[in-house]
Amino acid sequence: MEITGCKIHAGNEAVVAKGFVKRAGNFEAVNMLAEEFAGEPGYASIKAFALVGMAFSLLEPDLPGKAKEVLIVLIQHTQRDTWKTGNVKTTISNARLAGLCGLTERSARRLLGQLEEHGWLVRRYTNANQRYGAGGIDLRPLARRLPELENALVEFDDKKRKERERLSEERIDLPAPSGSPDDPDQEKSFRARRVDTDVHLNLYNKTSGLTDLVQGQAEGRRPSPPPVQFHSSRSDSDKDLVCLMTEASPTLQRQLSSDHLEELLCGDPSPSAIQEVSRSIVWLLRQYVRIRPEVWQKAVAKHGWAALAAVLVAVDKRGIKNPAAYLYSMLQSSILRKTIHHNLRALSQQDGGHA
Numbered sequence: 001m002e003i004t005g006c007k008i009h010a011g012n013e014a015v016v017a018k019g020f021v022k023r024a025g026n027f028e029a030v031n032m033l034a035e036e037f038a039g040e041p042g043y044a045s046i047k048a049f050a051l052v053g054m055a056f057s058l059l060e061p062d063l064p065g066k067a068k069e070v071l072i073v074l075i076q077h078t079q080r081d082t083w084k085t086g087n088v089k090t091t092i093s094n095a096r097l098a099g100l101c102g103l104t105e106r107s108a109r110r111l112l113g114q115l116e117e118h119g120w121l122v123r124r125y126t127n128a129n130q131r132y133g134a135g136g137i138d139l140r141p142l143a144r145r146l147p148e149l150e151n152a153l154v155e156f157d158d159k160k161r162k163e164r165e166r167l168s169e170e171r172i173d174l175p176a177p178s179g180s181p182d183d184p185d186q187e188k189s190f191r192a193r194r195v196d197t198d199v200h201l202n203l204y205n206k207t208s209g210l211t212d213l214v215q216g217q218a219e220g221r222r223p224s225p226p227p228v229q230f231h232s233s234r235s236d237s238d239k240d241l242v243c244l245m246t247e248a249s250p251t252l253q254r255q256l257s258s259d260h261l262e263e264l265l266c267g268d269p270s271p272s273a274i275q276e277v278s279r280s281i282v283w284l285l286r287q288y289v290r291i292r293p294e295v296w297q298k299a300v301a302k303h304g305w306a307a308l309a310a311v312l313v314a315v316d317k318r319g320i321k322n323p324a325a326y327l328y329s330m331l332q333s334s335i336l337r338k339t340i341h342h343n344l345r346a347l348s349q350q351d352g353g354h355a
Contacts, residue, residue: 021109021125024117034122034140039086043143048075048083051149052142058152060118066101070111071120073100074137088143089124091136112137119145167325238305242277243267244341245305248348249312255280281308288315289323299331306340307331313343318350 024030049072056068074097077090098108115121122138246252246264253261260273269277285296289311299307314320314327330336330343 021123022113026117026119030116030119030141031122033119033144034138037086037088037140037144039084040143041084043083043146045075045078045080045083048142048146051146051153055149055153055156058156059148063114063118064111066103067111067115069101070097070108071115071142073097074121074139078139083143086140088139089136090139167328239269241305241309241341242269242274244344245309245312246277248344249316251284251316252277252280252312255283278308281311284315285311289327291324291328295328303331303336306337309340309344310336313347316347
């Protein structure tokens with residue numbers, strides 16, 4: 001619209017003001033939005049403050065972060081009852097606004113213009129081109145749009161809730177331990193426990209992510225463990241990782257025999273010791289984490305021994321309330337092989353464990 005020497009809005013009246021601030025092309029629509037708000041009994045500055053603080057960035061992700069801060073300061077300078085009567089206005093000066101927000105006056109004016117352009121306020125001026133008296137900053141557009149902020153917050157919460165439900169679906173409900181009061185079929189649970197080694201070693205079979213330390217148990221067979229051959233740097237790295245896992249996890253240590261534990265802590269494990277580590281971690285996975293087998297198989301194929309190490313971190317790390325969700329998030333990392341050593345070293349600095 002025309003800026004200088006033309007008709008513009010000040011309140012409900014059109015006046016002539018020379019040298020008026022630049023208006024956006026949608027000014028008339030924003031002004032009409034302000035006129036639509038006549039007050040709401042349930043509104044107050046504290047409600048507007050809360051909604052803007054929580055949901056403004058959801059609706060305006062492209063505006064600078066300081067824009068929300070400016071809007072909050074403006075809300076704090078309104079009278080509480082004006083939100084009920086419909087006269088939501090503040091006459092704060094640019095200098096005060098800039099000082100409270102840590103801005104220059106020029107930046108404060110620029111942000112006010114952006115907020116007006118996005119439909120959150122209207123800058124009102126008197127005939128003398130001043131924002132005092134009959135002028136000020138009209139926050140009725142914001143008041144009119146409070147339901148938008150509420151809906152955005154509800155949608156955001158719903159999205160997060162669905163995400164949590166999706167993560168929960170990655171868990172699997174396994175039979176209760178044999179002999180427990182919650183076991184509906186103790187005989188079935190007993191049979192499952194007898195074949196635990198064969199069944200769960202198959203989780204590692206035919207997976208490109210594992211080294212020869214585990215691949216020798218393919219096809220569900222249990223042949224005598226072959227001699228450990230560390231010909232490549234990859235095998236050496238996996239061997240070191242297995243030893244670090246044993247050193248860092250007190251829970252794993254309690255699952256191992258004394259002979260195998262000594263081998264692993266000395267850094268020269270036998271094939272049978274390495275296989276006992278894999279079997280023990282599978283048992284911990286079933287007892288404390290319980291993610292879906294297909295999810296676990298993909299993780300093993302992708303990360304190899306780093307996936308097994310992640311199980312120990314999820315089980316032993318203090319403060320983890322949901323080991324399954326924590327493990328799932330670790331397994332999504334594309335650099336787990338690089339970060340798992342740091343996680344294990346941090347784990348070794350604490351005491352305790354679950355099993």
